[in-house]
């Protein structure tokens with residue numbers, strides 16, 4: 001049997017703890033090897049609890065972690081503004097990278113990462129787990145098979161009520177966008193995944209943002225409207241100003257899909273089409289994401305969301321003011 005890939009986790013926060021490390025533990029193709037934290041005790045504790053296999057798994061310096069010849073890949077799960085430098089350093093050290101969304105916080109950094117990936121011939125995948133939601137995969141197949149006819153309009157909404165501005169997403173030092181980076185980028189990716197293959201690229205973007213509750217530098221609500229080459233349209237709303245049940249809607253010339261509470265981290269929710277309920281068995285979307293990353297490396301094929309697609313998402317986020 002092929003040896004599992006050895007992966008390092010950069011960051012020991014919420015998504016690393018709750019979703020990424022457990023998904024790696026479930027996958028037979030990859031294992032946790034080492035961990036980077038700002039705090040040595042936190043790195044050691046995370047490494048111990050998640051079973052990191054390197055002889056000395058805990059690191060506080062990225063260059064030392066990357067110098068390990070037995071390390072194959074890194075998973076970047078740090079605040080958004082750290083992604084570019086950490087992913088680039090990993091690629092330049094010849095490591096494969098699964099970077100959380102948004103891939104980077106500027107198109108300039110995104111282009112640099114795409115170039116470095118091409119030069120070093122490594123895999124760079126971006127963590128849009130909603131593509132691995134079992135129900136969304138059924139929806140994508142319906143769209144691809146033409147069961148909805150020609151796509152005409154897509155709509156997504158994902159919001160949560162933030163309690164204050166103390167988190168890094170609300171601050172320019174570590175974040176660039178707030179609701180847009182937290183959840184809007186997922187709405188955008190899901191819309192692009194479903195629409196671009198049959199509708200062509202996004203050709204225009206219009207938006208309204210609000211900072212009316214906390215008045216900080218970053219978007220609190222964003223309402224974004226887009227048109228595709230085919231003339232199809234889409235809109236999404238992300239917000240930290242209010243809670244709401246998430247919703248994804250897809251309308252075609254021959255039918256529609258409405259997905260309730262599927263835009264989450266847990267793979268659950270319910271979906272109906274013009275023909276009735278669309279059943280699915282919930283699975284761990286992060287396991288799908290991790291296994292796609294492993295498969296891309298092993299098979300030498302692009303991952304489901306590669307660096308070029310991560311860049312396109314950031315280009316659109318950057319065009320929203």
Ligand SMILES: NC(=O)c1ccc[n+]([C@@H]2O[C@H](COP(=O)([O-])OP(=O)(O)OC[C@H]3O[C@@H](n4cnc5c(N)ncnc54)[C@H](OP(=O)(O)O)[C@@H]3O)[C@@H](O)[C@H]2O)c1
Pocket residue numbers: 010011012013014015016036037038039042043076077078079080082100101102127128129168174181182265
């Ligand atoms: N795909 C998804 O479903 C999903 C969901 C949530 C988040 N994310 C993405 O994952 C990334 C991490 O988000 P998160 O929610 O896990 O954030 P988080 O809980 O704040 O964790 C981020 C971790 O990064 C490390 N870090 C390094 N420098 C930092 C700094 N200056 N300030 C704060 N933390 C720093 C920290 O680990 P140490 O303290 O050990 O250094 C921290 O625990 C983000 O890019 C986010 O967009 C994706």
